[in-house]
Amino acid sequence: MRSSTVLVRGKQNGAARGARIGDVAREAGVSTATVSRALAHPAQVSKELRERVGAAVAKLGYTPNAAARQLRVKRSRxxxxxxxxxxxxxxxxxxxxxxxxxxxxxxxxxxxxxxxxxxxxxxxxxxxxxxxxxxxxxxxxxxxxxxxxxxxxxxxxxxxxxxxxxxxxxxxxxxxEAECIVEGARRLAVLGHTDFLYLAGPPSNYNERVRWAALSAFFADPRQAGLRLRRAESGDFSTDGGLSAAQAFLGLSPRPTAVIASADEIAIGFMKAVRAAGIGVPSDVSVLGFDGIEFADFCEPVLSTIRQPRExxxxxxxxxxxxxxxxxxxxxxxxxxxPSRLDFRASTGPAPPGGASRGREAAPAPKRKGARAPVPAPAEGR
Amino acid sequence: MRSSTVLVRGKQNGAARGARIGDVAREAGVSTATVSRALAHPAQVSKELRERVGAAVAKLGYTPNAAARQLRVKRSRxxxxxxxxxxxxxxxxxxxxxxxxxxxxxxxxxxxxxxxxxxxxxxxxxxxxxxxxxxxxxxxxxxxxxxxxxxxxxxxxxxxxxxxxxxxxxxxxxxxEAECIVEGARRLAVLGHTDFLYLAGPPSNYNERVRWAALSAFFADPRQAGLRLRRAESGDFSTDGGLSAAQAFLGLSPRPTAVIASADEIAIGFMKAVRAAGIGVPSDVSVLGFDGIEFADFCEPVLSTIRQPRExxxxxxxxxxxxxxxxxxxxxxxxxxxPSRLDFRASTGPAPPGGASRGREAAPAPKRKGARAPVPAPAEGR
DNA sequence: ATCGGCGTTGTAATCGATTACATCAGTCGA
DNA sequence: TCGACTGATGTAATCGATTACAACGCCGAT
Incomplete structure (x- = not known):
């Protein structure tokens, strides 16, 4: 049979072998049912036995086996x-x-x-x-x-x-998020922007789709006839995605003056790349991010964003x-x-007075392979 | 007894009731032992029965109960x-x-x-x-x-x-990390820096202790007699911690010209705050971070850091x-x-020619409550 | 004195798999 | 033809807890 000596903290070929409920029962001089009840339904056990069980549990360092309990009660928590x-x-x-x-x-x-x-x-x-x-x-x-x-x-x-x-x-x-991104576009329009670029994340992503659908629906509304929306792919919710989207932006003519990114990371990567190319943010182009991550407060300029209640x-x-x-x-x-919350800060400002730049005054991107055309909207949304 | 109709995907008051091994055995016309073996040790079962069992498993959508298996084999994976x-x-x-x-x-x-x-x-x-x-x-x-x-x-x-x-x-x-942070200090010394400030993270943190111990040991070495090290508390590995450490920095006189932070977040927060106070990075103060997080590449200036092989x-x-x-x-x-790897970039440069500033030319921190004195080294390290 | 009820405790069935052991059939060599 | 052996399969013990049910003692009511 099983060894009758009680192993308090015994180890045995790599696995811990603690006390079992039967050991506790023996130690306390009660049945296993009483031990189980004393631990799970203390009210059903007399004070006397409850204390004896408690002492035995403490002495042996007993912890109920989770698998056995799970098997019986069908709850794994x-x-x-x-x-x-x-x-x-x-x-x-x-x-x-x-x-x-x-x-x-x-x-x-x-x-x-x-x-x-x-x-x-x-x-x-x-x-x-x-x-x-x-x-x-x-x-x-x-x-x-x-x-x-x-x-x-x-x-x-x-x-x-x-x-x-x-x-x-x-x-x-x-x-x-759909309302918020539209509200962001609206606020940018109020600031005089008419030429927009959306920096898309991974097209298979749910949030990406929702955001694009909402935004493109807004721009499709005849009441927004004076506004134009284009789209660039970032591939990912990452700063690298923002860098590559910036290349697409630099190839556009005229260049949009308002950029809405589907993630802060994309916006941050984008800002870095366009500023390196001599484009001012927000003097030449306003940038709006999405999520409200901590680092939106620490890039240059401080990023306007849509704060999501993450926790x-x-x-x-x-x-x-x-x-x-x-x-x-x-x-x-x-x-x-x-609710998410729109937070306009330093990266967004009034549209530049001269309107959109022609994409000439700034140094063109050093090596841009095959001018990325703006991508048509996918089927969903409308 | 238990219902004899087999529930393939049946739900019953909220919990799934799938097939059990006995159901599979009955369906395949074999014993439960054979089912178990066919799934866990296929080589022990004849091709014929293995296939019958496989078919029954597929038909009933059987998945072994993890708790029961765990109880028996004592492995939870x-x-x-x-x-x-x-x-x-x-x-x-x-x-x-x-x-x-x-x-x-x-x-x-x-x-x-x-x-x-x-x-x-x-x-x-x-x-x-x-x-x-x-x-x-x-x-x-x-x-x-x-x-x-x-x-x-x-x-x-x-x-x-x-x-x-x-x-x-x-x-x-x-x-x-200990070697790397010392190497970072050494490189800064080569650039002419003599007055260092360490931005500490949470003092109870292991990495924090190791980094501080290594750094303070290095400066305690008589061969580095010309170098001075002070310490400021950030409280946390966070940008907020960097902001508060910056207040301490601004209160120092003379101001250190080289700052080593125990985390990139701290360094990023620090840089933002001191630049807002008119201090140039790296013209007035060089900043070295720790970890190599993605955003070290996207702050202003690009942060020198010690890259850790995180994945x-x-x-x-x-x-x-x-x-x-x-x-x-x-x-x-x-x-x-x-191995971690030192990566010097834009946030570190030669010590300013005039030496450390006296803490006067830049606007003093607006509201700094009780000039934070540099904190003495804790007991560990030496 | 008898009975019912309540509160406490113990006995043993149960959860669902794995596996030691027994059984059985077939094969091979003597 | 018999026994030993091998390989495939089934029977039933086992893992360790929970809990239905039974048993018991004690109380008060009749």
């Missing part, structure tokens, strides 16, 4: 958080903090997994997690419902929350998920919208 | 990653990517938990995780071995890796942990050092 590698790190880190704060306060552990649409291995890992009982729900920052072998994460029937993204069949927590998004996402998990029956899908 | 809230987000995000990449490739899930030395609740959660069998090992980015109720994370006997930090009894993965740190940390977990017996503690 663990949730999955799916992220995307291409995300903006400063944005993501804050959201994660909100999630962690709320989840840990409620006693949930958080499993973090990147998902970048890889071939099939990671997809299967994630889908299996949903079906294996390890997980009680998931927060998806990717907007993608991962699928593998004919099953999707949704099929497990667990609550799912899309955070900063929307997917069929999930709860959603969003911001009013609050994480907190709300967590609460929505926890509520769905703990509801006695399947709750209806909920949809929340948190 | 899950590791814990402990972070600290006060960490630099861009730094942290990259390290996390490295960890995730390596862990997921090896089939491990990653539980993420912030630890900020909170009263006791979080500590207990973490320690309990170590003892409850949920976790097979942990990577600690905090340098703190969490303890609660007389037990520490170490006591569970599981492998622990300290990443970018060192703690007794753990494997460590570090960078040569590589994460990857190595994960590999060290996995190796320790999978070793047949307790392996000896290992210690790795990855």
């Amino acid at each position: 663990t949730v999955l958080v799916v992220t995307r590698r291409r995300w903006s790190a400063p944005f993501f880190a804050e959201v994660l903090r909100g999630l962690d704060a709320e989840l840990s306060a409620a006693g949930y552990a958080m499993v973090l997994a990147n998902f970048d649409g890889d071939g099939g291995n990671r997809s299967r890992q994630l889908v299996d997690m949903m079906f294996s009982g390890t997980i009680e729900g998931a927060v998806m920052l990717s907007g993608i419902v991962v699928a593998a072998e004919g099953r999707t994460m949704l099929d497990a029937g667990l609550p799912l929350v899309s955070l900063c993204a929307a997917a069929e069949g999930t709860h959603t927590v969003l911001t009013n 609050a998004l994480g907190r709300l996402g967590a609460r929505v998920l926890i509520e769905a998990i703990e509801a006695p029956s399947l709750p209806p899908l909920s949809h929340h919208v948190l | 899950t590791v814990l990653v402990v972070t600290r809230r006060r960490w630099s987000a861009p730094f942290f995000a990259e390290v996390l990517r490295g960890l995730d990449a390596e862990l997921s490739a090896a089939g491990y899930a990653m539980v993420l938990a912030n630890f900020d030395g909170d009263g006791g609740n979080r500590s207990r959660q973490l320690v309990d995780m170590m003892f409850s069998g949920t976790i097979e090992g942990a990577v600690m980015l905090s340098g703190i071995v969490v303890a609660a109720e007389g037990r520490t994370m170490l006591d569970a006997g599981l492998p622990l890796v300290s990443l970018c930090a060192a703690a007794e009894g753990t494997h460590t993965v570090l960078t040569n 590589a740190l994460g990857r190595l940390g994960a590999r060290v942990l996995i190796e320790a977990i999978e070793a047949p017996s307790l392996p000896p503690l290992s210690h790795h050092v990855l």
Whole structure:
């Protein structure tokens, strides 16, 4: 049989072998049922035995085995958080903090997994997690419902929350980003700008699509007939993306006087590159970013941006998920919208008096390969 | 008994009720042992039955219950990653990517938990995780071995890796940060600087201590008798910390001409504040940061920094942990050092010809409450 | 004295997989 | 033809907790 000597902190070929519930029961002179009850439902146990059990637990350093408990009660108190590698790190880190704060306060552990649409291995890992009982729900920052072998994460029937993204069949927590970006364009128009350039992020990204759709819809409105909107691709929510978008900008003629980026990183990279080419911000071109990351305050000039409530998004996402998990029956899908806030600062100003530059007075970009034409709007939006 | 109709994707009061191994066995006309073997050790099962089992698994959408498996085989294939809230987000995000990449490739899930030395609740959660069998090992980015109720994370006997930090009894993965910061000071001295200021991060932080210890040891060396080192507190690895350190700097007389910050964020905040006060960088003061975050390339001027191999740190940390977990017996503690790299750019230059300014020509800081005196070196280092 | 009810405690079934061991069929060599 | 061996499969024990149910003692009401 099993060794009868009690190992308090014994180690045995690499794995810890702690006390089991039976050891505690023996030590306290009670049954295992009483030990279990004393720990989980203290009110059901007499003061006398409760104390004996407590002493035995402390003496042996007992911690209930999580797998055994999970198997029996079918609750893991663990949730999955799916992220995307291409995300903006400063944005993501804050959201994660909100999630962690709320989840840990409620006693949930958080499993973090990147998902970048890889071939099939990671997809299967994630889908299996949903079906294996390890997980009680998931927060998806990717907007993608991962699928593998004919099953999707949704099929497990667990609550799912899309955070900063929307997917069929999930709860959603969003911001009013569409309104905000339109409001930004409107404010720039009030400052006299008529020629706009949108710096797009990864076209497959949900937020990217929403922002572009809102912006292009606004410009398509006949009441905005005097305004012009073009679009340049950055490829990524990154400063590098901003650098490459700047090359496209420098090739345009006439040059737009107002630039709206789909992420602060893009705006920051863009500003650096155009200023290096002798273009003034905001004297020649106004730049508006998106997200409100910390470094928007520290670039030159200080970046106008749309501030997203990052930590609050994480907190709300967590609460929505926890509520769905703990509801006695399947709750209806909920949809929340948190407000983002437009913050105009030094990188935006009145349109230059002479109107748009012809793209001549500044030194042309040293080596720009194949003038990137502005890209037509994709099918979605309108 | 249990319903005999097989629920393929059935949901039942909120929780998914998938097929169990017995259902698969019945469907395939074999025993549960054969199903288990067909999935885990296919070579032990005849081709015929292997195929029947595979078909049944696919038909029923069977995924083994993780808790039951864990209970039996005592392996969770899950590791814990402990972070600290006060960490630099861009730094942290990259390290996390490295960890995730390596862990997921090896089939491990990653539980993420912030630890900020909170009263006791979080500590207990973490320690309990170590003892409850949920976790097979942990990577600690905090340098703190969490303890609660007389037990520490170490006591569970599981492998622990300290990443970018060192703690007794753990494997460590570090960078040569001490050498690098001294090399940075040396290079600045070669540029003619003699009056240095160190912008400290949170004094309880491991990296902060190592950097300060190395730097103060270097300046204490009699061969560097002509050099002077002072220290200002930033409180945090944050741009805000840099702003407040700048106030201390502006109050010094004579003002140091070389500033070494313990994090890029601090350096970036510092540069912004002193330039706003009319001090030129690098004409009046040279600034060297630490970490090599993306935004060091986008502030004004471009920040000289010490680049840390962030993703590589994460990857190595994960590999060290996995190796320790999978070793047949307790392996000896290992210690790795990855190289960081000094990168001098626009924010550092020759010492101003006139030597240090007297702290007069620039507008004094508007409201500086109680001139912050330079802080004496703490006990460690020498 | 008898009964019902309540509060406390113990016994044993249960969760769902893995795997030691037993069983059985088939193969090969003597 | 028999026994030893091999390979495939099934039976049932096992992991460690939770909890339904039974048992028990004690109380007050009848």
